[in-house]
Amino acid sequence: MHPRNKYKDNPPDFSVLAFKYPSFYPFELTYCLLREDFNLFLDIPLDTLCPPIPSRLNYIHWIEDLISSTESHEELGKNTVHGIDIGTGASCIYPLLGCTLNKNWVFLATDIDKKAVKYAKDNVHRNNLDDKITVRRNKTDKKILLNDNMIKDTTIKFSFCMCNPPFYENQEQYEKGVESKITSSHSVCTGSSNEMFTPGGEFQFIKDILEESLILRTKIRWYTSKIGRLETVNKIVCELKKSGIDNYVVTEFCQGLTRRWGIGWSFGSQRPTFSGSQPVSKKLRRSAPPKSEFSVVLPTNVGEIFKFLRNLFDELEVTGQWNEESNTFYGSAQINTWSRAARRAKAKSEAQKTPITQKVGDENLFEFTCNLEPEPLDVSISNTRVIISWTNGKDRNIFESFYLHIKKRLEQEFNDKTASL
Numbered sequence: 536m537h538p539r540n541k542y543k544d545n546p547p548d549f550s551v552l553a554f555k556y557p558s559f560y561p562f563e564l565t566y567c568l569l570r571e572d573f574n575l576f577l578d579i580p581l582d583t584l585c586p587p588i589p590s591r592l593n594y595i596h597w598i599e600d601l602i603s604s605t606e607s608h609e610e611l612g613k614n615t616v617h618g619i620d621i622g623t624g625a626s627c628i629y630p631l632l633g634c635t636l637n638k639n640w641v642f643l644a645t646d647i648d649k650k651a652v653k654y655a656k657d658n659v660h661r662n663n664l665d666d667k668i669t670v671r672r673n674k675t676d677k678k679i680l681l682n683d684n685m686i687k688d689t690t691i692k693f694s695f696c697m698c699n700p701p702f703y704e705n706q707e708q709y710e711k712g713v714e715s716k717i718t719s720s721h722s723v724c725t726g727s728s729n730e731m732f733t734p735g736g737e738f739q740f741i742k743d744i745l746e747e748s749l750i751l752r753t754k755i756r757w758y759t760s761k762i763g764r765l766e767t768v769n770k771i772v773c774e775l776k777k778s779g780i781d782n783y784v785v786t787e788f789c790q791g792l793t794r795r796w797g798i799g800w801s802f803g804s805q806r807p808t809f810s811g812s813q814p815v816s817k818k819l820r821r822s823a824p825p826k827s828e829f830s831v832v833l834p835t836n837v838g839e840i841f842k843f844l845r846n847l848f849d850e851l852e853v854t855g856q857w858n859e860e861s862n863t864f865y866g867s868a869q870i871n872t873w874s875r876a877a878r879r880a881k882a883k884s885e886a887q888k889t890p891i892t893q894k895v896g897d898e899n900l901f902e903f904t905c906n907l908e909p910e911p912l913d914v915s916i917s918n919t920r921v922i923i924s925w926t927n928g929k930d931r932n933i934f935e936s937f938y939l940h941i942k943k944r945l946e947q948e949f950n951d952k953t954a955s956l
């Protein structure tokens with residue numbers, strides 16, 4: 536479970552809740568938790584999906600991490616964050632939780648189902664969130680984000696879209712899932728048919744979002760979806776690669792015995808480095824995004840490395856700032872000064888006393904952070920882990936060549952007992 540999920544080490548005390556709320560039924564657990572812990576009041580028809588709150592929180596917290604990990608320093612926490620919830624359902628649960636937990640979030644929530652839209656609007660109104668959440672009916676099931684151009688034509692830049700799609704193609708696929716434990720008995724879904732089934736199942740639904748994202752591109756910074764079936768994760772990652780998208784994240788949501796997955800992709804250049812951007816499970820190794828964070832451990836203390844890197848960054852004409860409290864350098868490179876060709880050109884220009892060609896335009900090649908952490912591998916020796924993370928940029932090769940150069944120089948300087956990961 537997500538570390539900030541309030542139910543992680545503190546599962547709900549059902550006996551207390553049952554005493555406090557005498558009308559306590561399994562279906563009403565959701566109502567009680569929302570009321571007790573979020574001051575949210577919900578009313579949903581009995582024949583629709585009743586959202587389990589801990590699982591819904593996992594997805595919301597993951598989105599929070601994704602957004603904060605890819606926001607620039609200056610942006611962080613300052614601006615309104617615009618999100619879209621595709622298929623919000625009668626509960627409108629993601630927008631309600633998202634806006635309650637994050638005061639700067641606003642949502643556009645959509646659904647194709649008339650009844651769901653009516654209930655969702657009432658739930659927003661009941662909780663006085665009309666100024667934060669707009670519920671719109673998507674009148675066509677042929678389009679998801681491109682319906683009546685409500686997203687394409689607005690000037691708003693959305694930070695993310697999220698979606699808990701209908702998982703299954705039909706009843707037969709659902710029953711097969713239950714039998715083969717793809718759907719565990721702990722997570723049996725009791726939704727209405729439009730909540731559970733969609734032509735082509737969740738794979739087709741997410742693939743459709745992907746196709747529309749190829750038109751909308753940076754209009755939405757992160758396109759994300761929850762995934763209910765493990766096999767869909769690999770299939771969607773293949774589709775992303777086919778579309779030339781290399782900036783994506785894959786995660787696993789665990790809640791009790793139920794496992795779900797999350798996927799997100801972006802056309803922006805911000806690279807996420809938080810722990811939830813890479814799946815832990817071996818089963819998902821094939822789907823893991825390329826790494827944006829690299830580290831090397833050196834047998835010396837933080838102070839020595841700090842001094843060395845300060846000079847090295849100057850030498851490489853990398854600009855940035857050290858935060859000395861956290862031992863982190865926030866840097867950017869405008870020109871490649873570390874490749875062999877660049878070093879040869881520099882040596883030549885110095886010999887001939889002619890200026891070397893400078894960069895064209897103001898764009899950074901990439902941005903990165905470099906963090907120094909004491910590493911207590913062996914108490915008798917000071918070890919330091921140097922973690923270099925790619926935070927912004929389009930060209931992975933150029934960042935990786937920079938990291939390899941820094942690593943080589945650190946190893947040359949501090950030598951021998953280095954172990955790298």
Ligand SMILES: C[S@@+](CC[C@H](N)C(=O)[O-])C[C@H]1O[C@@H](n2cnc3c(N)ncnc32)[C@H](O)[C@@H]1O
Nearest residue numbers: 586622623624646647648673676699700701730
């Ligand atoms: C599994 S339910 C999710 C409900 C809610 N978000 C939750 O997590 O509890 C999927 C929802 O997607 C809606 N839906 C299906 N196709 C859609 C489309 N093309 N555009 C918008 N919503 C759609 C369904 O009506 C249903 O309410």
